[in-house]
Amino acid sequence: MPEVSDYSFVVILILAVMGITAVILLLTYLIGPKRTGAIKHSVYESGVDPTGDARRRFNVRFYLVAVLFLIFDVEIIFLYPWAVLFPRLKATEGADQQWASDLAANGFTPAFFIVGIGIFFALLTIGFIYEWRKGVFRWD
Amino acid sequence: MPSAAFAISITSLVPELILAAVGCVVLLMTQAKSGSVRRAVPGITLSGIVLAILILRFGHLLGISVGADSINGGLVFDGLAGFVRVSALILGVLIVLVSWVQPADEERGEFFSMMLFSLAGLMLVGPSADLIVLFLALELVSIPTYIMVALSRPGPRPLESATKYFYLGAMAAAITAFGFSYLYGVTGGAALDAGAVDRIVDALRDPDSPAHNLATIGLLLSVVGLLFKIAAVPLHFYIADVYQGAASPVAGLLGFVPKLAGIVAIFKIISLTGWATTEGALFWILWIVAVLSMTIGNVLALRQTNIKRMLAYSGIAHSGYMLVGILAGPIVAGERAESIMGDGTAAVLYYVVIYGIANLGAFALLGLLRVRGRPCETLRDVAGLLRYYPSIALLMALSMFTLMGMPPTPGFWGKLSIFGSALAAAEFAPALYHDWIIALVIIAVLNSALAAAYYLRVIAAVLLFESDEPAEPTPREAPMIGALLCGFLLLVFAFYPKPLMRLGRDASDRLLVPPPTVQVESTSAIVAEATLLDESPPF
Amino acid sequence: MLVAYLLVGAALFALGLIGFVTRRNLIIMFLCTELMFQGIVVNLVAFGRYPLDGNPTLDGQVFSLFLLAVAAAEAALGLALVVLLYRYKGTLDASVWKLLKDV
Numbered sequence: 001m002p003e004v005s006d007y008s009f010v011v012i013l014i015l016a017v018m019g020i021t022a023v024i025l026l027l028t029y030l031i032g033p034k035r036t037g038a039i040k041h042s043v044y045e046s047g048v049d050p051t052g053d054a055r056r057r058f059n060v061r062f063y064l065v066a067v068l069f070l071i072f073d074v075e076i077i078f079l080y081p082w083a084v085l086f087p088r089l090k091a092t093e094g095a096d097q098q099w100a101s102d103l104a105a106n107g108f109t110p111a112f113f114i115v116g117i118g119i120f121f122a123l124l125t126i127g128f129i130y131e132w133r134k135g136v137f138r139w140d
Numbered sequence: 141m142p143s144a145a146f147a148i149s150i151t152s153l154v155p156e157l158i159l160a161a162v163g164c165v166v167l168l169m170t171q172a173k174s175g176s177v178r179r180a181v182p183g184i185t186l187s188g189i190v191l192a193i194l195i196l197r198f199g200h201l202l203g204i205s206v207g208a209d210s211i212n213g214g215l216v217f218d219g220l221a222g223f224v225r226v227s228a229l230i231l232g233v234l235i236v237l238v239s240w241v242q243p244a245d246e247e248r249g250e251f252f253s254m255m256l257f258s259l260a261g262l263m264l265v266g267p268s269a270d271l272i273v274l275f276l277a278l279e280l281v282s283i284p285t286y287i288m289v290a291l292s293r294p295g296p297r298p299l300e301s302a303t304k305y306f307y308l309g310a311m312a313a314a315i316t317a318f319g320f321s322y323l324y325g326v327t328g329g330a331a332l333d334a335g336a337v338d339r340i341v342d343a344l345r346d347p348d349s350p351a352h353n354l355a356t357i358g359l360l361l362s363v364v365g366l367l368f369k370i371a372a373v374p375l376h377f378y379i380a381d382v383y384q385g386a387a388s389p390v391a392g393l394l395g396f397v398p399k400l401a402g403i404v405a406i407f408k409i410i411s412l413t414g415w416a417t418t419e420g421a422l423f424w425i426l427w428i429v430a431v432l433s434m435t436i437g438n439v440l441a442l443r444q445t446n447i448k449r450m451l452a453y454s455g456i457a458h459s460g461y462m463l464v465g466i467l468a469g470p471i472v473a474g475e476r477a478e479s480i481m482g483d484g485t486a487a488v489l490y491y492v493v494i495y496g497i498a499n500l501g502a503f504a505l506l507g508l509l510r511v512r513g514r515p516c517e518t519l520r521d522v523a524g525l526l527r528y529y530p531s532i533a534l535l536m537a538l539s540m541f542t543l544m545g546m547p548p549t550p551g552f553w554g555k556l557s558i559f560g561s562a563l564a565a566a567e568f569a570p571a572l573y574h575d576w577i578i579a580l581v582i583i584a585v586l587n588s589a590l591a592a593a594y595y596l597r598v599i600a601a602v603l604l605f606e607s608d609e610p611a612e613p614t615p616r617e618a619p620m621i622g623a624l625l626c627g628f629l630l631l632v633f634a635f636y637p638k639p640l641m642r643l644g645r646d647a648s649d650r651l652l653v654p655p656p657t658v659q660v661e662s663t664s665a666i667v668a669e670a671t672l673l674d675e676s677p678p679f
Numbered sequence: 680m681l682v683a684y685l686l687v688g689a690a691l692f693a694l695g696l697i698g699f700v701t702r703r704n705l706i707i708m709f710l711c712t713e714l715m716f717q718g719i720v721v722n723l724v725a726f727g728r729y730p731l732d733g734n735p736t737l738d739g740q741v742f743s744l745f746l747l748a749v750a751a752a753e754a755a756l757g758l759a760l761v762v763l764l765y766r767y768k769g770t771l772d773a774s775v776w777k778l779l780k781d782v
Binding site for chain 2: 695696705708712718722730732745749753756761767781
């Protein structure tokens, strides 16, 4: 079955990774020195002295930024179909050309698509201006 | 189709676009440095809505064919769309006036922009003839109302009510969308046209077809999810808390905007079945929901001394009456073409608007009154108004009489035409269902009598009782003008109900005859073709 | 093939609905509505790819894109409300909010 052999290297990679990891863990357990103490049990923060509990509350501003990110991030999905299809409007031959001229005959010319995405961006920009002037991006 | 076709559908949307654009402007005005700019927000909102009305009415003089009967991009501008747009804009003027001074100065821009977006969403529900457009329009109605509830006044109470409203609303939207996904599966496309009706009707008639169960579940879940919007029984829990927690003008808005959107969406979904509402599963669902809504709403309202909660529970009962009209359907319209009596859907549309105006009027007056600096909410608060402020007392009594359905008020015409159309539908229904429809009408009439008890308590408190500490109206002109206009419209429709009923008749004409299937390939079909051309089956 | 996808969609939706009704934590309840939306998206894409009448359309995929956008808007609003509520009571339990109720 050719399809399986196409992906066989992935399986081999997974098996190899698991095997090597197991071997390394086993070796460090067997031959590594075992000492305990206060410093050994403390939290590792890249060599810096640990400050407080990891489970403390975040500043509420993080949530605000998360909300804004959520909105703008998801709006991007409307750009993907547009970006994929727009170059094909200018096709000069084949099925794409037929498709583009059909659309243009229905009023969906390239100019229409440009104006449409422009309105979309204008709306996003209005939202952005609102947030900016609301002081959401000021961190103080 | 010629390229002019697309231009028509954009110009048809000019009123909605005006509302959206003014909404954006008002949103940015919130952050203006000068207070005078911020104080101009309600005025600009009002002028935007008035401009939209003028374009809708006189746009054809400017060459803008608003409401041309075109089929484009999932929108059909027929009588129903016209009814929804006109009533949304006229009620929009009243709502802006009533909530003129509502939220704090700094938040007024957000509040009014959300109001405009919500109205624009309502205006899009009317012409939508596509599952995607319908769902987006419904969400555009709902999401701004959650924000308006939260913004409407300070303190934790509006927050709690907004959260309850939002959570139940998100769940109901998901249920509706799940139903829509099955309907899409059965019809094989998102368009709500004659082809879709054919497929749904075929699937429902043939119990052996693979689509039968999908169509049944899809219809059921779509309608149940939409019951949230009109606050009918399985999804009514939020309404009293939301009305109590929100400021009074917002509660007035919630009695009309989501309700009309939900009713129209239910019309559109049920018309997919060819209005088979007087037999089969759909009949029993509507019957049970209507009876439970009327009875539970009225019984809960009877126990209240808080007028806002009382009006909220009575709103559930009013949704029950509207469901009686939906059950009657537009089927018998052809028999008595001149009268609204045989046309359940026209009667429901008339009733939604009348209920919306009366409810808004009552909440406008509650929002106008203050007792010891607090908003006026309980029966005790409104006692003895007649002696000190007779105009407010009489307006309150007029609103309550209309909600009650007293004979000369338009509420009576609404109930009469709903129940009359149900009786007319009973004559044409199969024998088994005939008696059940008669029983439904009897239950509805008994419920109307029950409802009179609690409306009369308010009327008696306002007109007859005495109080040492009467409520004071705040000295604001705009909300008072709004309340007066509500009362004026109620009087107009009491003695001159024909025009609104005629508009409702025009609106329900199309519900029986779905728009023809679009001959031209829809864009998405063209795109699908182009995409699938070079694709080999991946599985 | 269609049936398998529909089963997955219905299962996601049902899990979300059950979770929404039984849990009292505001964030978990919110995630449950998101789960319901994802079940719907599975349905829509499956119907678009394996339609009953054999003519694939893109309406389902378009619907699912818009559904994701609506879900994101609701997520933003829900998170904002939850943060505001948390500032008042310091807990995410929905049952501590009883300011509004029948007397």
